[in-house]
Amino acid sequence: MLQKPRGTRDFLPDEMERRRLIERRMREAARRWGYREVCTPDFENLELFTMKSGEGIIQEMYVFEDKGGRQLTLRPEVTAAVLRMYVNEGKVLPKPIRWCYFADCFRYERPQKGRYRQFWQFGVELIGADTALADAEVIMLADEALQSSGVTFDLHVGHLAPMKHLLADLAPGDQRAIMACLDKHDQEGLRAALVGRGLTRLAEPLAALSECRNVAEVFEIIGDIPERARIEETFALLDSQNINYQPDFGIARGLDYYTGMVFEGFARNLGAENQILGGGTYRLAHLFGGDDVASCGFAIGFDRVMVSVGDFALAHEPVVGVVCTPEARARALEVARAFREAGVRAEVDLMQRGMGAQLAHAAKTADFAVVLGKREVEAGTVTLKDLHSGEQQERSLEDAIAEVTRHGAC
């Protein structure tokens, strides 16, 4: 049998309904905060992503050449594309720009739990607002979007400035190596990296910084820095709105373009791949020929959220199976149409089955059967059978629709 490509998935109707429900909740959260949906192409020029992340990511993307010899790639993420779009056509829009997206992305990686080669991200980008409140808004929206999905998670919020301050007089390569260890919480690797570079004096403050439980401790360790007021204001805003987060100044993600505030979210019930949220402030537009505009955004790993929330029960809408004898078929189509016009899902037999078999099928797939035969056609009525209780009654079409509608979710 022909298999689907490695790392891809099929979604049956039940799962698709769950995905759409969660997706809608995230979109609604964004809408309430004023973030409007945008859409960018599924594939972009390869250059867009190598400019942002370097040549090294080529091996982790679906890269191809089109018939015109252009180097293209399926998008591995959306932020770069949104900023490209901003540079192309968003520059003249009034600031700040609040945009959101829900899009599938592609990465050539080894699949495992919560990691697929085609996966979906929900995210927002706030462009042109460079304030503590802008940072806080994006964090609060991320929190709200995740809350609305029902996932149980831990939110970590940090800022790159304190760590960069500690590492200020190091060569860029050394900075990078040390921050990579910090980001992974790799204590042994960190110690080795510091010793190897004669920087053991940094071991204590770096460890202390990672363990800070509040913002005040951070500045006790590193002293005053220019970003202090902005950091304190951002955290104070989060505290003022009772956001449940923990300060984490050990976050060192996105060395290449994050500029200040950074945050991450982790699902509590997932395994190795438990990060479901990542975001922060960044500057990217200048790479694509635009102004050096301050931006802030996040992306939620939608598929991991779905793994985390599991196969929850769906609200069930009543389904009507329209059952008829051959001579009542035209009437059955009228009746089905009337139910549909009332917003009710109604299905007719397409298999030329006898009434008994139609009812047997309806009993498996529907909540109500509407039975139509010679008698009902002549009387202008329908017989409505409740397939759960087995009770049935002959009545007018209007009454039957009202009865089914009254059940709503059943």
Place this chain on the structure above:
RNA sequence: GCCAGGGUGGGGUAGUCGGUCAUCCUAAGGGACUGUGGAUCCCUCGACCCGGGUUCGAAUCUCGGCCCUGGCCCCA
């Protein structure tokens, strides 16, 4: 790229130190039935992941590949 465990009808399974046209459950389709059948009975459909090797004979042993599950690495 690395490690571990796995691939038998659509789903779930039995069989595997080699040996009849591969077991059972379930789902699906058809028939009987022709105004209540989520029933009953009968029938049908449908599988050993792919390829090479060993052998008289391979689902079973062996090698390679593909895919799945989880972990490592990576994670924009």
